[in-house]
Amino acid sequence: MRYSLLATTFIRLSGCNLRCTWCDTPYAQELSSGKRTSIERILEEVRRRGIELVCITGGEPLFQNGTHELINALVDSGFVVDLETNGSMDISGIKRSEASIMISMDVKLPSSGEGESFLMENIDNLLEYDQLKFIIKDAVDMDSAFRFLEEHLPPCNVILTPVDNSGGDMLAEELIRRSRMNNPDSPLSNVLSRTRVMIQTHKVIWDPRRKGV
DSSP: OOOTTSOEEEEEOOOOSOOOTTOSOGGGSSGGGSOOOOHHHHHHHHHHHTOSEEEEESSOGGGSTTHHHHHHHHHHTTOEEEEEEOSSSOOTTOOOSSTTEEEEEEOOOGGGTOTTOOOGGGGGGOOTTOEEEEEEOSHHHHHHHHHHHHHHOOSSEEEEEETTSOOHHHHHHHHHHHHHHSOTTSHHHHHHHTEEEOOOTHHHHSOTTOSOO
16 A cells, blocks of 8 residues: 555644654644544545545544544545554554555654653554654664664564755665665565655645645
């Protein structure tokens, strides 16, 4: 299931249990920052837009009790769901009997100030079409990310993203260097072959401070 660079309807839920130092959506951190809306009203808006792929983001979507119900309602209505989560909340309760729900999960690194927040049990619930994301600010973050990959060998795709969209070239070069240094027959080599560098495209197309994109 690959949906990169396709038109997407975004549903942003308010409230987050973390406070990352470089958070780019601080306006969504508090539950009170959003407005109460029914799931049926959300479905009406999603149907009106007519786009197959729906991304549920935040804040932290799993911080809200109704998110599982929303996911199920979207899938039952024929949509494909991309759930963006910060890695600190349990995903085992998400029922995935078919490839209609992709989980895009962060692993917070030291520069975020939330480097100990990842719930390790989540690794066992990731599938091959999910993705694990690392937001990287400096060399310490980079070393932490590659150490995590070596220790846990996630089964899914991996994304490395520079925190402010600068330095992507150095990040790509470091990924290439480490891939070449690694034993091609090792389990880590397989993980690195599924790892790519990606910038936050919406911050290039629009003003990075703009809401609703």
